[in-house]
Amino acid sequence: MAALEDTRVESSDRPVLELVDCGKSYGNVHALRGVNLSVRQGEVTCVLGDNGAGKSTLIKIVAGLHEHSEGTMRVNGEERSFGSPRAAQALGIATVYQDLALAPLMAVWRNFFLGNEVRRGPFLDIDEMKRVAGEELTKMGIIIPDLDRPVGSLSGGQRQCIAIARAIYFGAKVVILDEPTAALGVKQSGVVLKYIVKARDAGLGVIFITHNPHHAYLVGNHFVILKLGRVVLDAHRDELDLDRLTAEMAGGQELDELSHELRGSDPGKVAPAHEVEHGGVPAPEADRADGA
Numbered sequence: 205m206a207a208l209e210d211t212r213v214e215s216s217d218r219p220v221l222e223l224v225d226c227g228k229s230y231g232n233v234h235a236l237r238g239v240n241l242s243v244r245q246g247e248v249t250c251v252l253g254d255n256g257a258g259k260s261t262l263i264k265i266v267a268g269l270h271e272h273s274e275g276t277m278r279v280n281g282e283e284r285s286f287g288s289p290r291a292a293q294a295l296g297i298a299t300v301y302q303d304l305a306l307a308p309l310m311a312v313w314r315n316f317f318l319g320n321e322v323r324r325g326p327f328l329d330i331d332e333m334k335r336v337a338g339e340e341l342t343k344m345g346i347i348i349p350d351l352d353r354p355v356g357s358l359s360g361g362q363r364q365c366i367a368i369a370r371a372i373y374f375g376a377k378v379v380i381l382d383e384p385t386a387a388l389g390v391k392q393s394g395v396v397l398k399y400i401v402k403a404r405d406a407g408l409g410v411i412f413i414t415h416n417p418h419h420a421y422l423v424g425n426h427f428v429i430l431k432l433g434r435v436v437l438d439a440h441r442d443e444l445d446l447d448r449l450t451a452e453m454a455g456g457q458e459l460d461e462l463s464h465e466l467r468g469s470d471p472g473k474v475a476p477a478h479e480v481e482h483g484g485v486p487a488p489e490a491d492r493a494d495g496a
């Protein structure tokens with residue numbers, strides 16, 4: 205499968221964000237152990253993993269919500285420990301959560317500036333905010349004819365794109381996307397995936413958290429699979445194809461063992477996992493929705 209487009213800027217050699225041997229424990233639960241991750245500008249780094257793999261924990265560390273308990277985190281080569289989301293944002297690390305932190309009843313332009321309002325004296329400078337929001341969204345290829353529309357009336361894909369555009373406008377160098385396509389249908393996922401490519405081409409380091417290897421492979425330059433808090437695969441796009449990524453994500457060997465077991469109990473009904481299309485992964489929710 206080919207990438208959506210390959211017009212990206214030359215990615216830099218030095219990672220903008222780096223985790224070295226990072227770990228996080230909650231009491232005696234080791235949510236992450238020995239995790240190495242390098243995020244480069246102009247690249248999409250996909251972090252894949254099943255439920256409980258440690259994806260949310262990783263996001264929380266990089267977003268400044270939680271401190272890591274082991275290892276080192278570096279931003280532009282300097283060792284850092286954020287302590288708060290504000291500290292992460294100040295270093296250009298923005299997180300777009302699944303629930304988006306957009307206010308559904310507020311207009312598009314108002315959401316774009318939420319928390320960073322432009323004022324003229326004691327008053328909000330509404331004209332200026334509308335002008336800039338319109339200009340920026342258009343520049344980033346997001347066409348929303350009426351900026352006074354409440355954000356809640358837009359499609360899920362458009363909402364994701366506005367949240368990403370907002371992060372970029374306010375100076376993000378790294379943007380972390382927490383399962384941005386998980387709740388979307390095929391068409392809307394496509395809108396978001398195209399926008400991820402735009403963010404990458406604009407020179408951002410994108411961390412794309414997802415369950416879906418098909419979505420990851422469409423836009424990713426670099427793939428990391430987490431399992432039970434550990435990195436089980438860390439590969440560049442030219443080192444693996446979609447089938448291998450899907451099989452690794454599905455736990456190829458475990459699936460083969462399972463299909464072997466199941467075949468023992470009901471022969472003829474269960475195909476060997478490696479013969480099941482897409483490595484035996486059930487069609488993701490997103491792909492079953494109608495995408496409207």
Ligand SMILES: Nc1ncnc2c1ncn2[C@@H]1O[C@H](COP(=O)(O)OP(=O)(O)OP(=O)(O)O)[C@@H](O)[C@H]1O
Nearest residue numbers: 230233234235253254255256257258259260261262
């Ligand atoms: N606050 C917490 N206290 C105790 N254990 C936690 C806490 N947060 C996460 N864990 C545990 O850490 C492990 C990793 O969880 P995490 O939420 O990071 O996984 P995930 O990959 O995001 O999963 P999902 O896709 O289901 O959200 C799990 O075993 C989870 O139960």
